[in-house]
Amino acid sequence: MRVAVDHVSLYFDVDGCGLIAEGDAMLSRPTLLLLHGGPGADHSLFKPEFSVLADVAQVIYLDQRGSGRSDHSTAENWTWTRWADDVAAFCEALDVRAPVLVGSSSGGRVAIECAARHPDLVAGLVLESTLGVPTSLDESLEVFERRGGQAARDAAARYLGGDTSPSASKAWADHGLPLYAGTSDGDIASRKARALINDEVQAHFRAGGCGPAELTAALATAVTCPTLVLAGEDDPVSPAAAARRLPAVLSNTTTQVEVLAGVGHGVFRQAPQKAFDALRTFLRDIPAARHDDYGHHLEIPGS
Secondary structure: OEEEEOOEEEEEEEEOOOEEEEOOEEEEOOEEEEEOOOOOOOHHHHOOHHHHHHHOOEEEEEOOOOOOOOOOOOHHHOOHHHHHHHHHHHHHHHOOOOOEEEEEOHHHHHHHHHHHHOOOOOOEEEEEOOOOOOOOHHHHHHHHHHHHHHHHHHHHHHHHOOOOOHHHHHHHHHHHHHHHOOOOOOOHHHHHHHOOOOHHHHHHHHOOOOOOOOOOHHHHHOOOOOEEEEEEOOOOOOOHHHHOOHHHHOOOOOEEEEEEOOOOOOHHHHOHHHHHHHHHHHHHHOHHHHEOOOOOEEOOOOO
8 A cells, every 4th residue: 555645655554453343342452563674675574463453453564765665756755854744744645643663673763863853743663683882892893702702893993984895795794794683583584585675775875975973962861751771782883782872762661671581673573472572561561551632542552
């Protein structure tokens, strides 16, 4: 499905009902709005795992501007701010109220931006392997070295340090990129093959065109909704050490951090049972998820 938002057509898909029939009443379910990473990847990275949540929520998959099946627009619009405002406009166009934003990797950075810029919209944040936390390069390189030795550390230092040469890209592909995964990442080759990835968006990001990756103090303190952070102990890209600092960074809200052992970059993909258990508990505990603006009681099984 597609919807027109600020001169672009955004592609989205849906699992589960927003309203369910029970006796003589229609009960509302909370809405999870999924924001993929990359930047420049697509919503397929959430499939098929997230379909299991259709029993407790309506799950909306969104291809962000420039990504997947959505209009590519132009490079000057591939920014955290534009993507965040697109989310708000998307919700307005479809009358999506009080969504819980689930952001993976760079999608977490978009989710935080949206929650800060549109605090009355967002009921909660789920940040998985998220970007945005102030992180030193050494923290990432230590994980690369622990998991892949000196070759992985050297390759990551070149690539993450901005080296765009063919030799740096090859070293990264051979020694760095494989360490995104943990010990239980399933068929990552098939997942990548079916994803529609816009390499131009990724290059734009690496050149700094999306804006600062790290949160500013003003942005972080503008987030007021409850937040769940899921991180992998073996994630070299969004290190667990940085995730543990998020409660202090998001100082105006309650932030719960769950760090999973043996997991790399992509918690929902690599440890779905533990991650979804944490998300279900989080949904039950969000005060804003008890009702909606239509006056319906929000039904969350297990609450």
